[in-house]
Amino acid sequence: MSDKGGAEIMKGRPRSERLSSLLSEDELIEDYYEPPPANDSGCWNDYGLSTLQSSGTVTSGSSSMHSGSPEGSDAHTQFSPIIKAGWLDKNPPQGSYIYQKRWVKLDADYLRYFDSEKDVYSKRFIPVSLVTRVASIGDQKFEVITNHRTFAFRAESDADRNEWMRTLQQMVDERKLKASNRMSLFHLANGTLDAVDKCGLLELRGFKNKLYVVVAGDKVFLYKNAEDYRQGIGITYIEMNVGNVKDVDRRGFDLTTPYRIFSFLADSDQEKEEWVEAMQQSIAEALSNSEVAEKIWAVEANQFCADCGSPKPDWASVNLCVVICKRCAGEHRGLGPSISKVRSLKMDRKVWTEELIELFCQVGNGVANQFWAANVPPSEAVHAASGSQERRRFLIAKYKEGKYRRYHPLFGNQEELNKALCATVTTSDLAETQSLVFCGAEVSCFSGDPDFPNPIAIAQQAGQRLQMEFLLQNKNSEIPRVELGSGEEKHYSVVLPSVTHSGFLCKTPSMAKPVQERKSQEEFSRRWCTLNDSIFSYYENNRNPLPNGEIKMGEIVCLVNNPPGTHGFESTFELYIEAERLYLFGMDNSEDIRKWVKSIAKAFVAPHAEELLNHDFERVGRLHYKGGLNLERAKEGWFALAQSTLYAFFEDSDREEPLHLKKLQELSIQGDSLVLVERRRTLYIQGERKLDFSGWVAAIQKAAGSSGDTLSEQQLTESDIPVIVDRCIDYITQCGLTSEGIYRKSGQNSKTTSLLEMLRKDARRVRLKEGEHQVDDVSNTLKRFFRDLGDGLFTKDYFQDWLKTAAIEDEQEKLEQYRRLLSSLPPVNRATLKALINHLYRVQYFSDVNQMNTHNLAIVFGPTLFQTDGKDYKAGRVVEDLISHYVAIFNVDEQEMRKQQDEIMAIIKMRIAGSSSGTQHAGDFICTVYLEEKGMDTEQHVKIPATMTAEELTFEILDRRKITMREKEYWSCFEVNEREEAERPLHYSEKVLPIVHSMGTDSHLVVKKHQSMENMLVYLASRVGDSKHGMMKFREERNLLGLGLSTGFHDRYFILNQSCLRLYKEVRTLKQRIPALENSHRPEKEWPVKNLKVYLGIKKKLRPPSCWGFTVFYENEKHEKQQWYLCCDTQMELREWFATFLYVQNGGNVWPSESSKVRASRTQQDSRLGNISLIPLRGNENEMRNSVAAFAADPLTLL
């Protein structure tokens, strides 16, 4: 059906007319449109309706659009119902006398015209807000006048003309009235859009000239050019709730709607990524919880920002109950969460409960402004076009100082206010509650009734859900105070929220050292303490007007909530201040202490990091850290430690990031930093101050260690297996698979005990080594670990069920039950059981040699895992079942099985080879090396003595395979990193053993011909100077901190010389450069060459712009690591850069046979060149490249 419909449309409408449907007739069609090739299957078919119809995406809904009412196509535009539509003649473009028939539609926001009533995308839109006048010009004609342009139309009759004019004028007036001094939907006075997310020129297929495209909110607007955009007159806009963005190729992407495909082409792949992202964001915004916004906008007052009047505000302050625009929301945030809790109507799905939505419908902007904006002098009001300073000033006055509010008659009388609040919350009068609360009534005041002690409890009792919601949202709100707002600077330099709390606390004298010993009650003195205006004060007693001492919230660096009973009091907490002192407070009432801890934390933790306080933290505070690429500069972050998770709020971040301490790969102290390595990402926490830092270190170390004897309390691998188990299994796999009686022999008791103790203390640091540890000791350690496990591997709750299952006779039913039980295990238990059974499955595979078949293993492991005495075989039967049906029960992938099998076979072969030759020295390491490529038939097991060089290893492999090296064949040993999809040819003199030791499991060694070596040697021999400079595309590794993260590759200028690699971001003009050649060019980044390891290749996942790239690892003396990527445009460039790296890293000695020759040619260096650091230019990418190319070709011309 849809195919037919499409064909009809095509038949009925000449092609050129269709294609022009997006165009303005102000220009001739030819200006825009490149005609398709004569051949009919050209671009027309690629992008018109026909594509969609043949692919079946257009459904019956769209066919009704073709035949049905004109309004049908606007069904999705919920907020713009069509007010009037009809045919009008549009005055002709210049140079033509023929009027053009246009389908014209008017809605509250736009006057648009189309080729036909069936079109969804207009030829032209004119925002109603920009229309200054509608005028009759006789003969059924009228003009629509904007500041910049006039559009003339002709109706069929005077009556029709008058009707159009009347309706239009009415819309224009309404718009003006409604918005008085606000601007219409996004369009500001100058015509440009408010809240633009991305704009710029883009090629659109079918158009000769680039269009000016604007992504704003949930729409994408197309303009003929930037000038039209400024004037506000566009071609069409695309509602993104029906959009879908799709990558096409490097620079191209499609925006697909049910009505049309827009094929865009960006200037670069980077640009494209940005456009795609912006459009996807726009779709997300269009689709995001618009139900919430719609419900809230159903109340008219909520359709405009409560503060500036901008239409369709999609943000809100949930405690103030006002709906606000994006720009006001930004300023609200600056007020801090104790004044305004800002949330998005569309994106913060979770906060919008039914109660909160209802509250916004009942209170909302109308009721809120009757209170907050009761007395706003017109001179102080803000509107949609106000700048952010103006807005900020206004919002501080409005909400922080309460300057314009309507004062409650009881204002100033605290007791009466509280009483009135307790009474009001039993009624539905939310306006009164609002007035009371923001005039000083205390949300948590004591009502006098112990059963319902505060207004919240009273509201609950009275069934007033909305009252409760309002009170809960404002539990911690700060009451407006005029005296606070004396200067706006104050608010913005001191961003700490003001928290008020008071009560008795017992404190010790402040200390300069960590509290090592338990403090008895006698060492504390009782003090009256208050927290007010960001100052904590303690007094001799509550009648004494002068404090004994004060702690400013801004000075506090850390707050520690001690475990119960740490000191003489039940509950205690510690405060650390910048001046390296700590204060210890305590009380027996843990609830009191909890309140203090909460209040103080809220008062000193930066508002943007307040999310941290949601955790049941044992310590919270600020610390200096380094991470990512910028290791030069330490930044300040906020951290909270809760159980085994360290939550971090990094600078410039807007959300916390959890670090799972039990899963760290490494935790160590290097210099004055604590180093946390999670996967490949590293965080350095710095010891800025000794006192609090030492506390953090101890606490983090403790949290990262094993905290108990159950599985989940152990240090874990990434796959949730305790490191202890992983280490033991790994060792047995490497060294014990063929050991007779493995797991049956018991090993030495004392060795097992000490090994287990060591592993329990910090398994990550234990490396099990052959020679140092005996197979039977390790196997016994693993058994002991399982036998002593708290709660057991199968858990106390379920282990009986496991035992019963073994007795089920029906095989299928039994396996089914095992699978069910398996899925009900906690994740760590499940992963551990799978790893262990997998291991035992491997062990029994070698039962010919080790004599441990499934039954024998089951006899040993049954009682061990079920922690029974082993008198019956029930437990053994379970283990036997699990091993025998390993593949079925654990749903194991066959490929995975085969891969493991291959690995194990390799290990066995290697061991047999090692033992038969009988020349194994202590310290020698056997390693698998491949010839040409990784594979079963190319592997060689080579013993690697400590002295072996890459050249020797290469010869050893070639000898074994009886390959002779011919001239011009550059056989080398490569280290291949499979995970990074990159490889590095080892320098011929490089020692192999350290490399083997540092390689991860996803790396291996290959001996193969170095295909580029000859070219590189030729290049090196032909060059003067040992440096290289030029443009490369640069990309940082996304790091844990989300800092300095740049997705994608960016052009940077690099200079590589004998000592370092420098990166320049901005390339300055020649004129600026000349006067101060040496000093004016500070590189953005600089790395010593000796600390770099350069690999050829970049993993495809990062989508490098070309296949000629490097992966670079950097490690400095402090073992701080970074990783980044460089990409060249051509293979030649890649070779030249790589050759230069090899050259500078090896002092010119790149290849043995050629080395003397190369070195000779290298001796004459041009010292002048070494100092040239910068390339002259400012301009677009192409200009920069050209100039760089010119410079690189003949750098001496510049001197």
Ligand SMILES: [Zn+2]
């Ligand atoms: Zn606003």
